[in-house]
Amino acid sequence: MNINKNIAVSDSGFVFNPTTGESYTVNPIGVEIIEMLKQEKSINEINQVLIGRYNADIVTIDKDVSDFINLLKLYSLIENQNAA
Template sequence: MNIKKNIALSDTGFVFNPSSGDSFSTNPIGMEIIKMLKEGKSNEDIKSHVLKTYMTDEVSFEKDLYDFMNMLTKMNLMDVDQKDETKKN
């Protein structure tokens, strides 16, 4: 699953879905992940970046990332119809 192409993300972590009019706020790490998703980075890319940059372990981060992606899907921010390109990487 990819993040929807038209999702807007501001420098303060404000996320706007122009198709539904919904908006959300995210913290800096959430913002960083959404930014990477928008750049088309895979889950593996995101994981390796976060593990390199922050003090966290792989198992905890994988769980958190899974939860976060689920939350994005529930908030209708992920393109469920689109071919899952991140899995290819």
């Protein structure tokens, strides 16, 4: 799971990809996930961090995180799809 390292993420949740010139908005939990992806955490690790911090069950988190990561792929923010 290689997130494009050039991507700038601001506290306000603004994501700018200087390679493509596209920009995005992300909610706070999304920012956390992107930061963890940058630290090369695996999906499993990310899920564990989130379950410790948020009031939700693992099924919901697992489903939502993989949906989010799929969107990052759709937007080409994740460069290749080597499983973590």
